[in-house]
Amino acid sequence: MENNINIKLKVWRQQNARDKGRFETFKLDNISTDSSFLEMMDILNEQLVNEGKEPIAFDHDCREGICGMCSLYINGRPHGPDDDITTCQLHMRKFKNNETITIEPWRSAGFPVIKDLIVDRTAFDQIIAAGGYVSVNTGGIPDANALPISKDEADEAMDAASCIGCGACVAACKNGSAMLFVSAKVSQLALLPQGRVEAARRAKNMVARMDDLGFGNCTNTGACEVECPKGISLANIARLNREFLVAKIQD
Protein backbone atom coordinates (compact mmCIF):
# COMPACT_ATOMS: atom_id res chain seq x y z
CA MET A 1 0.00 0.00 0.00
CA GLU A 2 1.95 2.97 -1.32
CA ASN A 3 1.41 6.08 0.76
CA ASN A 4 3.33 9.34 0.84
CA ILE A 5 3.77 11.71 3.79
CA ASN A 6 5.22 15.17 4.30
CA ILE A 7 7.41 15.60 7.34
CA LYS A 8 9.36 18.23 9.22
CA LEU A 9 12.73 17.30 10.67
CA LYS A 10 14.53 18.85 13.62
CA VAL A 11 18.09 17.54 13.38
CA TRP A 12 21.07 18.06 15.71
CA ARG A 13 24.02 19.67 13.89
CA GLN A 14 27.44 19.94 15.46
CA GLN A 15 30.70 20.69 13.59
CA ASN A 16 32.98 18.79 15.97
CA ALA A 17 33.43 17.72 19.57
CA ARG A 18 34.16 21.29 20.74
CA ASP A 19 31.30 22.97 18.86
CA LYS A 20 28.26 23.79 20.99
CA GLY A 21 25.83 22.43 18.41
CA ARG A 22 22.26 23.41 17.54
CA PHE A 23 19.10 22.10 15.92
CA GLU A 24 18.38 22.71 12.24
CA THR A 25 14.98 22.18 10.71
CA PHE A 26 14.20 20.73 7.30
CA LYS A 27 11.06 19.95 5.32
CA LEU A 28 10.71 16.80 3.25
CA ASP A 29 7.74 16.15 0.97
CA ASN A 30 6.40 12.96 -0.57
CA ILE A 31 8.31 10.45 1.53
CA SER A 32 7.02 6.93 0.92
CA THR A 33 5.86 5.22 4.10
CA ASP A 34 7.49 2.09 2.68
CA SER A 35 10.93 3.64 2.84
CA SER A 36 13.19 3.03 5.79
CA PHE A 37 14.21 5.77 8.18
CA LEU A 38 17.77 5.80 6.87
CA GLU A 39 16.51 5.95 3.25
CA MET A 40 14.63 9.05 4.29
CA MET A 41 17.89 10.43 5.70
CA ASP A 42 19.59 9.61 2.36
CA ILE A 43 16.90 11.55 0.48
CA LEU A 44 17.40 14.51 2.81
CA ASN A 45 21.18 14.38 2.36
CA GLU A 46 20.84 14.19 -1.43
CA GLN A 47 18.65 17.26 -1.28
CA LEU A 48 21.28 19.04 0.85
CA VAL A 49 24.10 18.07 -1.51
CA ASN A 50 22.12 19.34 -4.50
CA GLU A 51 21.61 22.65 -2.67
CA GLY A 52 25.39 22.83 -2.11
CA LYS A 53 25.01 22.33 1.64
CA GLU A 54 26.83 19.92 3.89
CA PRO A 55 25.02 16.61 4.36
CA ILE A 56 24.12 15.38 7.85
CA ALA A 57 26.64 12.94 9.32
CA PHE A 58 25.12 9.78 10.83
CA ASP A 59 26.41 6.25 11.52
CA HIS A 60 25.20 3.24 9.54
CA ASP A 61 26.60 0.15 7.86
CA CYS A 62 24.75 -3.14 7.38
CA ARG A 63 21.24 -1.63 7.36
CA GLU A 64 19.80 -4.97 8.41
CA GLY A 65 20.04 -4.79 12.16
CA ILE A 66 23.15 -6.88 12.76
CA CYS A 67 26.21 -4.64 12.83
CA GLY A 68 25.31 -2.22 15.63
CA MET A 69 26.56 0.82 13.73
CA CYS A 70 23.34 2.85 13.39
CA SER A 71 22.23 4.92 16.36
CA LEU A 72 19.97 8.05 16.52
CA TYR A 73 17.66 9.16 19.34
CA ILE A 74 14.37 9.72 17.54
CA ASN A 75 11.35 11.43 19.11
CA GLY A 76 12.36 10.60 22.67
CA ARG A 77 13.59 7.04 22.16
CA PRO A 78 16.87 5.38 21.14
CA HIS A 79 16.27 3.66 17.78
CA GLY A 80 12.94 5.49 17.48
CA PRO A 81 9.25 4.73 18.05
CA ASP A 82 9.21 0.95 17.59
CA ASP A 83 10.22 -1.96 19.81
CA ASP A 84 13.08 -4.45 19.40
CA ILE A 85 14.53 -2.89 16.25
CA THR A 86 17.54 -0.83 15.28
CA THR A 87 17.22 2.55 13.56
CA CYS A 88 18.03 0.95 10.21
CA GLN A 89 15.01 -1.34 10.67
CA LEU A 90 12.67 1.57 11.44
CA HIS A 91 10.18 2.47 8.71
CA MET A 92 8.48 5.71 7.80
CA ARG A 93 5.07 4.09 8.28
CA LYS A 94 5.66 4.65 11.99
CA PHE A 95 5.22 8.40 11.41
CA LYS A 96 2.18 10.52 10.59
CA ASN A 97 1.67 13.07 7.83
CA ASN A 98 2.98 16.54 8.85
CA GLU A 99 4.69 15.12 11.93
CA THR A 100 7.79 16.84 13.29
CA ILE A 101 10.56 14.30 13.87
CA THR A 102 13.36 15.22 16.28
CA ILE A 103 16.67 13.45 15.69
CA GLU A 104 19.48 13.63 18.26
CA PRO A 105 22.75 11.80 18.86
CA TRP A 106 23.16 9.37 21.81
CA ARG A 107 23.77 11.63 24.80
CA SER A 108 26.02 10.35 27.54
CA ALA A 109 29.34 11.45 28.98
CA GLY A 110 30.83 8.12 27.83
CA PHE A 111 29.79 8.79 24.20
CA PRO A 112 30.99 12.28 23.18
CA VAL A 113 29.63 13.67 19.89
CA ILE A 114 32.13 13.56 17.01
CA LYS A 115 29.99 15.31 14.40
CA ASP A 116 26.26 15.92 13.96
CA LEU A 117 24.61 12.60 14.90
CA ILE A 118 27.78 10.52 15.18
CA VAL A 119 29.11 9.75 18.66
CA ASP A 120 32.37 8.15 19.72
CA ARG A 121 31.59 4.62 20.91
CA THR A 122 35.20 3.39 21.09
CA ALA A 123 34.68 3.11 24.87
CA PHE A 124 32.82 -0.14 24.10
CA ASP A 125 35.80 -1.44 22.12
CA GLN A 126 38.04 -0.66 25.07
CA ILE A 127 35.76 -2.60 27.41
CA ILE A 128 35.84 -5.58 25.04
CA ALA A 129 39.63 -5.29 24.79
CA ALA A 130 39.79 -5.59 28.58
CA GLY A 131 38.58 -9.18 28.45
CA GLY A 132 35.52 -9.77 26.25
CA TYR A 133 37.10 -12.73 24.45
CA VAL A 134 38.41 -16.25 24.96
CA SER A 135 42.21 -16.31 24.91
CA VAL A 136 42.79 -20.02 25.41
CA ASN A 137 43.00 -22.29 22.38
CA THR A 138 39.78 -24.26 22.57
CA GLY A 139 40.79 -26.68 19.83
CA GLY A 140 38.60 -27.98 17.06
CA ILE A 141 34.88 -28.60 17.25
CA PRO A 142 34.31 -31.18 20.03
CA ASP A 143 32.01 -34.15 19.60
CA ALA A 144 28.44 -33.16 20.28
CA ASN A 145 28.16 -35.36 23.35
CA ALA A 146 31.68 -34.74 24.73
CA LEU A 147 30.79 -31.48 26.45
CA PRO A 148 27.09 -31.46 27.30
CA ILE A 149 25.49 -28.02 27.62
CA SER A 150 21.90 -27.77 28.74
CA LYS A 151 19.39 -26.28 26.32
CA ASP A 152 18.54 -23.50 28.80
CA GLU A 153 22.18 -22.46 29.16
CA ALA A 154 22.78 -22.62 25.43
CA ASP A 155 19.69 -20.49 24.80
CA GLU A 156 20.69 -17.92 27.41
CA ALA A 157 24.21 -17.72 26.02
CA MET A 158 22.84 -17.23 22.50
CA ASP A 159 20.43 -14.54 23.69
CA ALA A 160 23.27 -12.69 25.42
CA ALA A 161 25.41 -13.08 22.31
CA SER A 162 22.83 -11.23 20.23
CA CYS A 163 24.04 -7.88 21.65
CA ILE A 164 25.34 -5.84 18.72
CA GLY A 165 27.10 -3.18 20.81
CA CYS A 166 24.98 -0.31 19.52
CA GLY A 167 24.95 1.63 22.80
CA ALA A 168 21.20 2.26 22.97
CA CYS A 169 21.29 0.96 26.53
CA VAL A 170 23.69 3.74 27.54
CA ALA A 171 21.71 6.31 25.58
CA ALA A 172 18.48 5.32 27.36
CA CYS A 173 19.98 5.17 30.85
CA LYS A 174 19.46 8.07 33.24
CA ASN A 175 22.77 7.06 34.86
CA GLY A 176 24.74 6.68 31.64
CA SER A 177 25.45 3.10 32.68
CA ALA A 178 26.88 0.47 30.32
CA MET A 179 25.89 -2.47 32.53
CA LEU A 180 23.51 -4.10 30.03
CA PHE A 181 26.19 -4.19 27.34
CA VAL A 182 28.92 -5.43 29.70
CA SER A 183 26.62 -8.00 31.28
CA ALA A 184 25.69 -9.41 27.86
CA LYS A 185 29.36 -9.70 26.86
CA VAL A 186 30.29 -11.35 30.17
CA SER A 187 27.28 -13.69 30.15
CA GLN A 188 27.63 -15.02 26.60
CA LEU A 189 31.03 -16.44 27.56
CA ALA A 190 30.49 -17.26 31.25
CA LEU A 191 27.59 -19.56 30.36
CA LEU A 192 29.67 -21.80 28.11
CA PRO A 193 32.54 -24.10 29.17
CA GLN A 194 35.04 -22.50 26.76
CA GLY A 195 34.44 -19.07 28.29
CA ARG A 196 34.03 -20.28 31.86
CA VAL A 197 37.79 -20.75 32.35
CA GLU A 198 38.52 -17.02 32.28
CA ALA A 199 35.13 -15.88 33.62
CA ALA A 200 36.34 -14.39 36.91
CA ARG A 201 39.20 -12.44 35.35
CA ARG A 202 36.97 -11.27 32.52
CA ALA A 203 34.26 -9.92 34.82
CA LYS A 204 36.78 -8.06 36.99
CA ASN A 205 38.71 -6.53 34.10
CA MET A 206 35.70 -5.50 32.03
CA VAL A 207 33.95 -3.89 35.00
CA ALA A 208 37.16 -2.09 36.00
CA ARG A 209 37.50 -0.68 32.49
CA MET A 210 33.82 0.28 32.39
CA ASP A 211 34.26 2.20 35.67
CA ASP A 212 37.48 3.86 34.48
CA LEU A 213 35.77 5.10 31.35
CA GLY A 214 33.25 6.97 33.51
CA PHE A 215 30.07 5.01 32.83
CA GLY A 216 27.49 5.29 35.62
CA ASN A 217 26.28 2.89 38.32
CA CYS A 218 23.24 0.78 37.47
CA THR A 219 20.15 1.54 39.58
CA ASN A 220 18.07 -1.19 37.92
CA THR A 221 15.48 1.09 36.30
CA GLY A 222 15.29 -1.24 33.30
CA ALA A 223 15.12 1.49 30.61
CA CYS A 224 18.05 -0.22 28.82
CA GLU A 225 16.17 -3.49 28.48
CA VAL A 226 13.11 -1.71 27.06
CA GLU A 227 15.13 0.14 24.43
CA CYS A 228 17.62 -2.61 23.55
CA PRO A 229 16.97 -3.62 19.91
CA LYS A 230 17.94 -7.20 20.77
CA GLY A 231 15.90 -7.56 23.96
CA ILE A 232 18.94 -8.25 26.15
CA SER A 233 17.53 -9.12 29.59
CA LEU A 234 18.27 -7.52 32.97
CA ALA A 235 18.88 -11.08 34.20
CA ASN A 236 22.31 -10.70 32.59
CA ILE A 237 23.07 -7.77 34.92
CA ALA A 238 22.23 -9.94 37.94
CA ARG A 239 24.58 -12.58 36.53
CA LEU A 240 27.35 -10.01 36.03
CA ASN A 241 26.88 -8.80 39.63
CA ARG A 242 27.20 -12.42 40.83
CA GLU A 243 30.23 -13.17 38.67
CA PHE A 244 31.97 -9.96 39.73
CA LEU A 245 31.21 -10.18 43.46
CA VAL A 246 32.15 -13.85 43.73
CA ALA A 247 35.41 -13.22 41.84
CA LYS A 248 36.32 -10.28 44.06
CA ILE A 249 35.48 -12.07 47.29
CA GLN A 250 37.54 -15.10 46.23
CA ASP A 251 40.61 -12.89 45.73
Add this chain to the structure above:
Amino acid sequence: MSSLLCSSIGKKLLMGLSGLFLMMFLLIHLAVNSLLLVPDGGDTFNAAAHFMATNPAIKIMEPLLGVGFLIHIVWGILLTIQNRKARGSSRYASGNKTTGVSWASKNMFILGVTILAFLVLHIAHFWVKMKVTGDPLLEHTLVNIGGVDTEVENAYRLVNATFSYLWIMIVYVVAGIGLALHLSHGFWSSLQSIGFSNELWRKRLNTVGQLYAWIVGLGFSLIALLQYLFYQG
Protein backbone atom coordinates in the same frame (compact mmCIF):
# COMPACT_ATOMS: atom_id res chain seq x y z
CA MET B 1 38.62 -5.52 49.53
CA SER B 2 39.05 -1.78 48.94
CA SER B 3 39.05 -2.33 45.18
CA LEU B 4 35.76 -4.20 45.58
CA LEU B 5 34.13 -1.35 47.46
CA CYS B 6 35.47 1.28 45.04
CA SER B 7 33.98 -0.50 42.02
CA SER B 8 30.52 0.36 40.72
CA ILE B 9 29.15 -3.08 41.58
CA GLY B 10 30.80 -3.01 45.03
CA LYS B 11 29.14 0.31 45.82
CA LYS B 12 25.84 -1.12 44.71
CA LEU B 13 26.49 -4.11 47.00
CA LEU B 14 26.74 -1.76 49.98
CA MET B 15 23.62 0.07 48.84
CA GLY B 16 21.72 -3.19 48.46
CA LEU B 17 22.89 -4.73 51.75
CA SER B 18 22.21 -1.57 53.74
CA GLY B 19 18.78 -1.33 52.06
CA LEU B 20 17.98 -4.94 52.96
CA PHE B 21 19.08 -4.36 56.54
CA LEU B 22 16.91 -1.24 56.83
CA MET B 23 13.96 -3.13 55.37
CA MET B 24 14.33 -5.81 58.07
CA PHE B 25 14.39 -3.12 60.72
CA LEU B 26 11.23 -1.56 59.27
CA LEU B 27 9.37 -4.84 59.60
CA ILE B 28 10.15 -5.04 63.35
CA HIS B 29 9.40 -1.34 63.78
CA LEU B 30 6.00 -1.74 62.11
CA ALA B 31 5.17 -4.81 64.19
CA VAL B 32 5.79 -2.87 67.43
CA ASN B 33 3.97 0.22 66.15
CA SER B 34 0.90 -1.80 65.24
CA LEU B 35 0.45 -2.34 68.99
CA LEU B 36 -0.44 1.38 69.13
CA LEU B 37 -3.80 0.27 67.79
CA VAL B 38 -4.54 -2.13 70.66
CA PRO B 39 -7.35 -0.30 72.52
CA ASP B 40 -6.08 -0.75 76.10
CA GLY B 41 -4.83 2.76 76.84
CA GLY B 42 -1.39 1.87 75.54
CA ASP B 43 -0.45 -0.85 78.05
CA THR B 44 0.52 -3.42 75.41
CA PHE B 45 2.52 -0.85 73.46
CA ASN B 46 4.27 0.37 76.62
CA ALA B 47 5.17 -3.19 77.58
CA ALA B 48 6.61 -3.80 74.10
CA ALA B 49 8.50 -0.49 74.16
CA HIS B 50 9.90 -1.41 77.58
CA PHE B 51 11.04 -4.76 76.22
CA MET B 52 12.70 -3.07 73.21
CA ALA B 53 14.42 -0.50 75.42
CA THR B 54 15.85 -3.06 77.84
CA ASN B 55 16.60 -6.00 75.54
CA PRO B 56 20.41 -6.39 75.08
CA ALA B 57 19.99 -7.60 71.46
CA ILE B 58 18.16 -4.38 70.61
CA LYS B 59 20.85 -2.38 72.41
CA ILE B 60 23.45 -3.87 70.07
CA MET B 61 21.27 -3.28 67.03
CA GLU B 62 20.74 0.41 67.70
CA PRO B 63 24.22 1.68 66.77
CA LEU B 64 24.28 -0.82 63.89
CA LEU B 65 21.08 0.71 62.62
CA GLY B 66 22.69 4.14 62.74
CA VAL B 67 25.64 2.82 60.72
CA GLY B 68 23.23 1.19 58.26
CA PHE B 69 21.42 4.47 57.69
CA LEU B 70 24.69 6.37 57.39
CA ILE B 71 26.13 3.98 54.78
CA HIS B 72 22.89 3.98 52.82
CA ILE B 73 22.62 7.77 52.80
CA VAL B 74 26.30 8.54 52.11
CA TRP B 75 26.59 5.97 49.32
CA GLY B 76 23.20 6.98 47.94
CA ILE B 77 24.42 10.56 47.58
CA LEU B 78 27.79 9.42 46.18
CA LEU B 79 26.20 7.17 43.56
CA THR B 80 23.72 9.85 42.57
CA ILE B 81 26.49 12.42 42.02
CA GLN B 82 28.54 9.94 39.96
CA ASN B 83 25.52 8.97 37.89
CA ARG B 84 24.63 12.58 37.09
CA LYS B 85 28.20 13.08 35.91
CA ALA B 86 28.12 9.93 33.79
CA ARG B 87 24.89 11.06 32.18
CA GLY B 88 26.58 14.27 31.02
CA SER B 89 25.25 17.78 30.84
CA SER B 90 23.33 17.63 27.57
CA ARG B 91 19.68 16.66 27.77
CA TYR B 92 17.48 15.17 25.09
CA ALA B 93 15.35 17.91 23.53
CA SER B 94 12.73 15.32 22.55
CA GLY B 95 12.42 14.14 26.15
CA ASN B 96 12.16 10.55 27.26
CA LYS B 97 9.37 8.42 25.81
CA THR B 98 10.62 5.05 27.02
CA THR B 99 7.61 3.16 28.39
CA GLY B 100 7.40 0.57 31.15
CA VAL B 101 9.94 2.14 33.52
CA SER B 102 8.50 2.80 36.97
CA TRP B 103 8.49 6.38 38.24
CA ALA B 104 9.91 5.27 41.58
CA SER B 105 12.95 3.64 39.96
CA LYS B 106 13.86 6.95 38.32
CA ASN B 107 13.36 8.99 41.49
CA MET B 108 15.06 6.97 44.21
CA PHE B 109 17.18 9.94 45.28
CA ILE B 110 14.27 12.36 45.65
CA LEU B 111 12.30 9.70 47.51
CA GLY B 112 15.33 9.02 49.73
CA VAL B 113 15.70 12.71 50.55
CA THR B 114 12.00 12.83 51.44
CA ILE B 115 12.50 9.91 53.82
CA LEU B 116 15.61 11.60 55.26
CA ALA B 117 13.72 14.86 55.91
CA PHE B 118 11.03 12.87 57.66
CA LEU B 119 13.63 10.93 59.61
CA VAL B 120 15.07 14.11 61.15
CA LEU B 121 11.63 15.13 62.34
CA HIS B 122 10.84 11.62 63.53
CA ILE B 123 14.04 11.38 65.58
CA ALA B 124 13.36 14.79 67.14
CA HIS B 125 9.82 13.73 68.05
CA PHE B 126 10.63 10.46 69.74
CA TRP B 127 14.21 9.28 69.95
CA VAL B 128 15.59 12.56 71.35
CA LYS B 129 12.79 12.83 73.91
CA MET B 130 13.04 9.21 75.00
CA LYS B 131 16.82 8.88 75.07
CA VAL B 132 18.23 12.35 75.65
CA THR B 133 16.04 15.16 76.93
CA GLY B 134 13.16 13.27 78.50
CA ASP B 135 9.62 14.61 78.42
CA PRO B 136 6.92 15.13 81.09
CA LEU B 137 4.56 13.00 78.97
CA LEU B 138 6.84 10.01 79.52
CA GLU B 139 6.20 9.97 83.27
CA HIS B 140 6.26 6.38 84.51
CA THR B 141 3.19 4.21 84.54
CA LEU B 142 2.47 0.71 85.82
CA VAL B 143 1.77 -2.10 83.37
CA ASN B 144 1.23 -5.74 84.04
CA ILE B 145 3.95 -7.72 82.24
CA GLY B 146 3.53 -11.49 82.59
CA GLY B 147 1.62 -11.13 85.85
CA VAL B 148 4.11 -8.66 87.41
CA ASP B 149 3.26 -4.98 87.77
CA THR B 150 6.23 -3.18 86.22
CA GLU B 151 7.02 0.52 86.22
CA VAL B 152 7.69 1.65 82.61
CA GLU B 153 7.96 4.88 80.65
CA ASN B 154 4.64 5.95 79.20
CA ALA B 155 5.82 6.00 75.59
CA TYR B 156 2.26 5.60 74.43
CA ARG B 157 1.25 8.96 75.88
CA LEU B 158 4.07 10.72 74.02
CA VAL B 159 3.14 9.04 70.71
CA ASN B 160 -0.54 9.65 71.22
CA ALA B 161 0.01 13.33 72.05
CA THR B 162 2.31 13.77 69.05
CA PHE B 163 -0.32 12.37 66.72
CA SER B 164 -2.93 14.79 68.03
CA TYR B 165 -1.49 17.44 65.71
CA LEU B 166 -2.99 17.47 62.22
CA TRP B 167 0.23 18.58 60.50
CA ILE B 168 2.28 15.84 62.15
CA MET B 169 -0.26 13.24 61.09
CA ILE B 170 -0.14 14.53 57.50
CA VAL B 171 3.67 14.48 57.45
CA TYR B 172 3.65 10.85 58.64
CA VAL B 173 1.06 9.78 56.07
CA VAL B 174 3.01 11.42 53.24
CA ALA B 175 6.31 9.93 54.47
CA GLY B 176 4.68 6.48 54.56
CA ILE B 177 3.65 6.86 50.91
CA GLY B 178 7.15 8.07 50.00
CA LEU B 179 8.63 5.06 51.77
CA ALA B 180 6.26 2.71 49.94
CA LEU B 181 7.37 4.16 46.60
CA HIS B 182 11.08 3.96 47.55
CA LEU B 183 10.68 0.31 48.48
CA SER B 184 8.39 -0.59 45.56
CA HIS B 185 11.57 -0.32 43.49
CA GLY B 186 14.13 -0.82 46.27
CA PHE B 187 13.07 -4.30 47.36
CA TRP B 188 13.66 -5.94 44.01
CA SER B 189 16.55 -3.65 43.18
CA SER B 190 18.53 -4.54 46.31
CA LEU B 191 18.38 -8.25 45.48
CA GLN B 192 19.23 -7.64 41.83
CA SER B 193 22.23 -5.56 43.00
CA ILE B 194 23.64 -8.37 45.12
CA GLY B 195 23.16 -10.77 42.21
CA PHE B 196 20.11 -12.63 43.48
CA SER B 197 17.77 -12.51 40.54
CA ASN B 198 17.11 -14.08 37.17
CA GLU B 199 14.26 -14.24 34.64
CA LEU B 200 12.04 -16.26 36.99
CA TRP B 201 12.96 -14.70 40.33
CA ARG B 202 12.52 -11.20 38.96
CA LYS B 203 8.76 -11.72 38.69
CA ARG B 204 8.57 -13.29 42.15
CA LEU B 205 10.73 -10.63 43.80
CA ASN B 206 8.74 -7.91 42.14
CA THR B 207 5.46 -9.31 43.45
CA VAL B 208 6.80 -9.80 46.98
CA GLY B 209 8.48 -6.39 46.81
CA GLN B 210 5.27 -4.57 45.88
CA LEU B 211 3.42 -6.34 48.68
CA TYR B 212 6.14 -5.58 51.21
CA ALA B 213 6.51 -1.94 50.14
CA TRP B 214 2.84 -1.04 50.23
CA ILE B 215 2.01 -3.00 53.39
CA VAL B 216 4.92 -1.44 55.29
CA GLY B 217 4.61 2.09 53.85
CA LEU B 218 0.84 2.36 54.10
CA GLY B 219 0.97 0.53 57.44
CA PHE B 220 2.93 3.40 58.99
CA SER B 221 0.61 5.93 57.31
CA LEU B 222 -2.47 4.16 58.58
CA ILE B 223 -1.27 3.98 62.19
CA ALA B 224 -0.67 7.75 62.21
CA LEU B 225 -4.06 8.41 60.60
CA LEU B 226 -5.99 6.12 62.96
CA GLN B 227 -4.19 7.53 66.01
CA TYR B 228 -5.24 11.03 64.95
CA LEU B 229 -8.82 10.09 64.14
CA PHE B 230 -9.87 7.57 66.77
CA TYR B 231 -7.39 7.46 69.66
CA GLN B 232 -7.55 11.02 70.96
CA GLY B 233 -9.25 12.16 74.18
